[in-house]
Amino acid sequence: MRDLFDLTGKTALLTAASKGMGKAMAAALAAHGATVVLSSRKQDQCEAAAAEINAACGTTRAHGIAANAGRHDDLVALVAKTREIAGPIDVLVGNTGVNVFYGLTSEIPDAAYEKTMQTNVQANLWLARLVAPDMIARGKGSMMFTSSVGAFKPSPTLGVYGMSKLALIGLVRNLAQEWGPSGIRVNAICPGLVRTDFAKALWDNPEAEERANSQIPLRRLGAPEDFGGVAVFLGSEASGYVTGQALTVCGGTNMWT
Template sequence: MDLSSVFSLEGKVALITGASKGIGFSIAEIFAAAGAKVVISSRKQDALDGMAEKLRSKGYVGSGIACNVGNMDELPALVEKTVALYGTIDILVNNAATNPVFGPVHETSLEAFDKIMNVNVKAAFELCRLCYPHLRKSSGASVINISSIGGISPEHGLGIYSVSKAALISLTKVFAKEWGDSKIRVNAICPGLIQTKFSEALWTNEKIMSMIMKQLAIKRAGTSEEIGAMALFLASSASSYTTGGVFTADGGFTI
């Protein structure tokens, strides 16, 4: 067996949201290294331009397209521009997420609730719908939703964020079941504590880290590259019989 071909994304086009840094960019870089043409998206075009140039400087094929995924009106243009650039979409990674609140769930405002659900769930749903006509034409279509261990068991102080990530897991399973006949695989990754800007408030707090370390089998924070490697498995033919799966990458936190 030629393992290089099993994990190859040669000829594939991948659209990745929330990808100007952290987990999203690591996924984009690993996909590009595996041969994919990648479109990275986030809210700010200048940040994307710099990161896309970083990809191209390594000989990869990549472009940045700005989009606020919390605004449903911007999503069609993101898909249209991606197809205009590279002709199709084979892989969709719904990674963009937000969490503007930390504290008791009853103190979460309706405005914050709506923002969290729009970015973390509704955008993923709508992008799946918009990408469907292109995904169904692909010989190896894959959708990867980046959920969280909070979607499996609610995290302290992250109530509605956890609710949104649980909804994303359910959404993953619904699409996986309904899109099987279209040969589109849909899976979810649930990261634990990953050392990114998004989780900085956690891994820079010694008290919180001490508590977390007691619950980990692998006693360290994870890296965004480790999530990217799992995403490569789910995007490639290595996982050709895998759909509706929920994969934890959490150092054993949920054991």
């Protein structure tokens, strides 16, 4: 049964993985034997994260490659470099997401809308298409993309962000259906409120702390480390019959969705 979570010999590619949830997922995948290639926009941050993971593993399992995950050309180069360093890709973690506008959906500027949808949805489709041939050739593979519990409800300030994350779940379900016959599993991870730099404006205040202590069933905010086990589960044979799902990891706040 222990082999269900063994990722020895597997190659995992992660975007937005030099810190926060992405880094925690990369560290967990490496700890279970995978060779991980982690990316973010800045090479020095990628290298620092890889070095920290390698030190924890006691061997070289992590490599850092800078890429803007919202640009098609950068993704092409990232996938090519990953294959050069580590071979065909077995596990994909699309963790990139942006929110460039806080306010009413009816008032969002076109440029902000287009950037949000392109980065959060279309760029993940680009990435999936680039990686899929490796998995099709092997007859198996796992893709996971970071959505949000914001996909399940409206918001007066984060409406378009939530829309994009709901569209991402739709993308996941369609790819799961289309590539399932080729052995590729595709799932979404839907975090609740997590203590990351990305979400700092939402949790770094006394009101958020009070909500966590009074309304979240587990009585705490999420931490990046809460997502390491999820990534290992979805990336390994332990989830061999799981595809097309949106897994909420939220301390219980969205258990009814």
